[in-house]
Amino acid sequence: MAEHSFPEVQGGGSLILAWQVRNKRILVVGGGEVAAGRILNVLNADAKVTVVSPRAGLNPEVAHRIERGQVTYHDRKFEPSDLDDADMVLTAVDDPEASSQIWRLCKERRIPANIADVPPECDFYFGSVHRDGPLQIMVSTNGNGPKLANIVRRQIAANLPENIGDAIKKVGMLRRKLRKVAPAIEEGPKRMQWMSKVCESWSLEDLVEMDEQDMERLLGFYKPGIVPSFEEIRLGDESGVWRFDGSFGWSVVC
Numbered sequence: 001m002a003e004h005s006f007p008e009v010q011g012g013g014s015l016i017l018a019w020q021v022r023n024k025r026i027l028v029v030g031g032g033e034v035a036a037g038r039i040l041n042v043l044n045a046d047a048k049v050t051v052v053s054p055r056a057g058l059n060p061e062v063a064h065r066i067e068r069g070q071v072t073y074h075d076r077k078f079e080p081s082d083l084d085d086a087d088m089v090l091t092a093v094d095d096p097e098a099s100s101q102i103w104r105l106c107k108e109r110r111i112p113a114n115i116a117d118v119p120p121e122c123d124f125y126f127g128s129v130h131r132d133g134p135l136q137i138m139v140s141t142n143g144n145g146p147k148l149a150n151i152v153r154r155q156i157a158a159n160l161p162e163n164i165g166d167a168i169k170k171v172g173m174l175r176r177k178l179r180k181v182a183p184a185i186e187e188g189p190k191r192m193q194w195m196s197k198v199c200e201s202w203s204l205e206d207l208v209e210m211d212e213q214d215m216e217r218l219l220g221f222y223k224p225g226i227v228p229s230f231e232e233i234r235l236g237d238e239s240g241v242w243r244f245d246g247s248f249g250w251s252v253v254c
């Protein structure tokens with residue numbers, strides 16, 4: 001029997017996920033610079049954010065979010081009842097005792113929490129995030145060097161294709177249309193194979209250029225399992241691809 005080679009387990013890492021917090025209630029305790037960063041992160045993920053922090057200690061960015069009504073605000077120190085309707089808690093206060101009390105209460109109530117500055121009291125760490133439309137890249141050094149996470153993130157971002165976010169947007173549109181054209185669960189493998197071929201064979205520029213009409217035309221080739229090139233799609237009737245004879249493109253086993 002052939003010897004399999006499976007990945008080695010490398011313990012000591014984090015489970016990096018894309019946590020869906022849309023409309024989840026997130027409590028941020030503290031209104032300083034660190035809180036400002038946390039608030040932006042969770043607003044970018046469409047959470048419902050409540051901030052508890054005395055007005056005197058508010059950072060200008062946090063004050064701006066409050067003024068704009070982007071968050072619900074309580075002008076006072078933390079009280080245990082603040083946890084009553086929280087799905088997640090983020091603390092960023094300059095008071096270690098208050099931090100630890102909040103952590104203990106969160107544990108009792110099984111609410112996931114991030115306590116800034118106290119890694120052993122964090123259920124999850126934040127990371128350094130690059131965002132370009134639907135694309136998000138997070139770098140974590142697992143508590144070893146947050147500043148280095150920032151530096152690595154910027155280096156990665158500088159080396160990305162300029163139009164990657166727009167290309168991903170277009171692929172998202174095409175996938176949603178494809179699921180309308182071929183909604184059956186049994187079609188999953190064929191859908192996935194066809195989408196993979198589109199992503200592999202079209203350049204990012206092609207994907208960015210692709211308009212609604214191109215998408216409709218391209219989707220016309222899903223049934224026979226073919227992926228014409230962008231040029232063939234744009235040329236339309238002149239390209240010959242519209243009179244498909246099975247001699248080009250990729251065939252997908254149905």
Ligand SMILES: C[C@@]1(CC(=O)O)C2=NC(=C\c3[nH]c(c(CCC(=O)O)c3CC(=O)O)Cc3[nH]c(c(CC(=O)O)c3CCC(=O)O)/C=C3\N/C(=C\2)[C@@H](CCC(=O)O)[C@]3(C)CC(=O)O)/[C@H]1CCC(=O)O
Nearest residue numbers: 117119125126127128140141142143144145146147149150
């Ligand atoms: C990535 C980022 C995300 C964010 O916060 O959103 C983030 N810290 C950032 C910046 C930053 N933080 C600190 C400095 C000063 C320089 C330095 O110390 O290096 C700088 C640099 C700066 O400010 O530019 C100080 C610091 N941070 C922590 C401690 C406690 C400790 O280590 O014990 C101390 C020491 C306090 C002290 O010594 O007193 C702990 C954590 N900070 C984390 C995340 C988690 C681990 C992430 C990872 O390892 O990858 C973790 C474990 C928990 C958490 O907070 O979730 C964000 C960069 C975002 C960006 O700019 O892109």
Ligand SMILES: NC(=O)c1ccc[n+]([C@@H]2O[C@H](COP(=O)([O-])OP(=O)(O)OC[C@H]3O[C@@H](n4cnc5c(N)ncnc54)[C@H](O)[C@@H]3O)[C@@H](O)[C@H]2O)c1
Nearest residue numbers: 030031032033034035053057077078092093094098116117
């Ligand atoms: N993890 C990280 O990435 C990171 C980076 C830098 C600093 N820190 C740490 O995070 C903490 C916050 O940093 P900062 O620069 O935002 O501090 P800051 O002093 O600017 O802000 C602290 C905020 O907490 C509020 N506050 C204090 N006690 C409170 C309570 N009981 N209830 C509600 N609000 C309360 C204050 O009013 C203020 O708005 C500090 O402990 C700092 O050392 C963490």
